[in-house]
Amino acid sequence: MSTAMVEAQGVRKSFGPVEILKGIDLRVEKGSVTCLIGPSGSGKTTFLRCINHLEKVDAGRLSVDGSLVGYAERNGKLYELKEDQTAQARLDAGMVFQRFNLFPHMTVMENILEAPVRVQKRPRAEVLKEAQVLLDRVGLGHRGDSYPQELSGGQQQRIAIARALAMKPKLMLFDEPTSALDPELVGEVLDVMKDLAEEGMTMVVVTHELAFARQVSDQVVFMDQGVVVESGPPEQVLGSPVHERTKSFLSKVL
Amino acid sequence: MSGDQLKDAVHGVPMVSGTTAAPTTAASATALGVTSAGQTPSSSATHQVSMPVVPLRYPGRITVAVILVVVAALAAADVALNKRYHWDVVVGYLFAPQILSGAGLTLLLTVVSMTAGILLGTALAVMRLSANPVLSTVSRGYIWFFRGTPLLVQLIFWYNIAALYPVIALGLPFGGPSWVIGSANVLITPLGAAILGLSLNEAAYMAEIIRGGIGSVDKGQYEAARALGMKRATMMSRIILPQAMRVVLPPTGNQVVSMLKGTSLVSVLAISDLLYSAQIIYATNYQTIALLIVASLWYLALTTVLSYFQGKLEKRYGRGFELTSGKTRKRRKRSAA
Ligand SMILES: Nc1ncnc2c1ncn2[C@@H]1O[C@H](COP(=O)(O)OP(=O)(O)OP(=O)(O)O)[C@@H](O)[C@H]1O
Numbered sequence: 203m204s205t206a207m208v209e210a211q212g213v214r215k216s217f218g219p220v221e222i223l224k225g226i227d228l229r230v231e232k233g234s235v236t237c238l239i240g241p242s243g244s245g246k247t248t249f250l251r252c253i254n255h256l257e258k259v260d261a262g263r264l265s266v267d268g269s270l271v272g273y274a275e276r277n278g279k280l281y282e283l284k285e286d287q288t289a290q291a292r293l294d295a296g297m298v299f300q301r302f303n304l305f306p307h308m309t310v311m312e313n314i315l316e317a318p319v320r321v322q323k324r325p326r327a328e329v330l331k332e333a334q335v336l337l338d339r340v341g342l343g344h345r346g347d348s349y350p351q352e353l354s355g356g357q358q359q360r361i362a363i364a365r366a367l368a369m370k371p372k373l374m375l376f377d378e379p380t381s382a383l384d385p386e387l388v389g390e391v392l393d394v395m396k397d398l399a400e401e402g403m404t405m406v407v408v409t410h411e412l413a414f415a416r417q418v419s420d421q422v423v424f425m426d427q428g429v430v431v432e433s434g435p436p437e438q439v440l441g442s443p444v445h446e447r448t449k450s451f452l453s454k455v456l
Numbered sequence: 457m458s459g460d461q462l463k464d465a466v467h468g469v470p471m472v473s474g475t476t477a478a479p480t481t482a483a484s485a486t487a488l489g490v491t492s493a494g495q496t497p498s499s500s501a502t503h504q505v506s507m508p509v510v511p512l513r514y515p516g517r518i519t520v521a522v523i524l525v526v527v528a529a530l531a532a533a534d535v536a537l538n539k540r541y542h543w544d545v546v547v548g549y550l551f552a553p554q555i556l557s558g559a560g561l562t563l564l565l566t567v568v569s570m571t572a573g574i575l576l577g578t579a580l581a582v583m584r585l586s587a588n589p590v591l592s593t594v595s596r597g598y599i600w601f602f603r604g605t606p607l608l609v610q611l612i613f614w615y616n617i618a619a620l621y622p623v624i625a626l627g628l629p630f631g632g633p634s635w636v637i638g639s640a641n642v643l644i645t646p647l648g649a650a651i652l653g654l655s656l657n658e659a660a661y662m663a664e665i666i667r668g669g670i671g672s673v674d675k676g677q678y679e680a681a682r683a684l685g686m687k688r689a690t691m692m693s694r695i696i697l698p699q700a701m702r703v704v705l706p707p708t709g710n711q712v713v714s715m716l717k718g719t720s721l722v723s724v725l726a727i728s729d730l731l732y733s734a735q736i737i738y739a740t741n742y743q744t745i746a747l748l749i750v751a752s753l754w755y756l757a758l759t760t761v762l763s764y765f766q767g768k769l770e771k772r773y774g775r776g777f778e779l780t781s782g783k784t785r786k787r788r789k790r791s792a793a
């Protein structure tokens with residue numbers, strides 16, 4: 203069996219005395235799309251942040267493309283990584299946020315160039331060319347000189363996707379990418395994500411867009427209260443769920 | 457209703473509504489009174505569209521402005537004609553070499569101390585916000601001490617540091633080897649003491665201002681910067697601090713202006729800054745008021761220049777936050793062309 207892109211075994215995470223993730227088991231194959239669904243507060247965001255090393259895992263094993271998150275394994279011991287090593291490891295995954303989080307003081311083009319040039323230290327001219335291609339791909343090739351606040355929410359989110367892609371990540375994480383958008387702008391963002399999935403990008407998407415999940419994903423994972431209740435192909439989890447909690451959640455969302 | 461009003465109604469309504477009902481009603485003269493009352497909303501809407509607009513006038517503003525101009529002119533005339541101001545002396549000393557070099561020194565003290573204060577203040581602000589409890593406590597203590605003691609006392613303290621530590625040396629404690637750097641009296645000149653005192657004091661205030669600015673930046677910006685693999689130093693210098701600048705700049709402008717005038721405190725260290733130079737001159741010629749006016753004119757001029765640069769900086773760091781800035785509009789035009 204080839205290594206999975208993301209492999210979680212009994213992942214636990216607490217904030218103070220409150221345990222948010224209570225042993226998550228999950229496998230995301232390379233080139234596949236996984237949609238995470240579940241009620242508010244079930245720990246979806248927290249789990250996504252763990253994958254991207256934004257939160258430390260307290261117990262269990264979480265690995266991205268074969269390497270452990272937050273720790274290095276040597277001689278049967280786990281060594282906690284230093285901040286700089288974690289920052290390095292974070293480059294494996296690109297992340298897209300609910301509220302876009304573009305840098306407002308930079309133009310669209312500067313937003314995209316910033317990390318590849320400053321963090322990955324790639325030549326500016328080379329990145330500039332790629333950035334233009336990415337902007338064209340998300341349909342905003344002519345908006346490189348705009349500032350984020352001059353753009354609509356849908357456009358900002360597409361820029362945020364381009365910004366993450368410019369780092370050439372192995373994996374893309376989306377945290378409710380369309381939840382902050384006006385309904386008429388949701389489609390343009392989902393279209394970009396569909397294209398990305400078709401090109402074979404590994405994606406983990408937290409979403410309430412069940413139609414998108416049904417159409418695009420290889421795997422749907424239903425989380426509730428810090429555990430994975432049910433997971434499998436979309437027809438199965440969304441079409442004929444086994445668990446009572448999944449059924450009641452789906453009936454509320456639909 | 458007069459004939460003119462009737463014409464208005466007849467002309468106005470069809471122009472906008474384009475219906476035939478309105479003119480017919482208006483034209484039936486017997487129904488005129490009823491029509492104008494019954495159709496008030498539609499006819500007033502018509503007027504808004506088809507009539508020339510007379511802008512609202514502000515007679516109150518003009519009256520107040522006239523009164524203020526008269527009062528100001530009278531006051532100015534009195535000040536100008538009052539011989540006891542000795543304007544001839546003011547003009548005579550305005551560009552005196554002593555005054556000019558004093559103004560230069562004041563500007564130098566301001567720029568150097570402010571720069572050092574901002575740099576140290578930034579470091580203190582970042583320390584204060586650090587997760588490391590040692591760093592944040594040190595920063596807190598520093599700010600507490602330097603904000604809590606009078607600047608004048610701090611200046612005199614640094615000036616007299618030689619009394620406490622005659623020799624400044626680098627070395628290990630308890631009789632370990634040490635390298636003498638020099639005598640404190642030689643190292644800490646009056647000017648050095650002034651810069652040290654002003655900078656260290658300013659840093660405490662700037663630290664609080666910058667901390668406020670950093671706190672104003674959206675938490676999502678940290679997330680995005682970290683998710684892009686930025687280390688803390690890059691994140692602060694490229695993402696967080698530039699955005700904090702927008703909030704930091706206006707109060708910093710205030711700090712610069714009060715620093716400019718605050719430098720006059722260093723006259724106690726016998727440094728010939730602007731105020732001290734003026735004092736030396738009036739100590740011999742007794743033209744106290746005239747020379748204080750000279751000094752004030754220079755303080756005003758310097759403040760004006762510094763405020764101009766503040767305005768430029770505020771515009772620079774406001775980019776991306778104001779949608780209607782000149783630059784944005786220009787760029788829009790360019791991309792539209
Ligand atoms: N940094 C934190 N400190 C303390 N508690 C936190 C922190 N982050 C998240 N939590 C708590 O963890 C729980 C799960 O949060 P999480 O954001 O992962 O849920 P979610 O499934 O993404 O929900 P939503 O659909 O509302 O986004 C919530 O109760 C939240 O209050």
Ligand SMILES: [Mg+2]
Nearest residue numbers: 246247248377
């Ligand atoms: Mg969430």
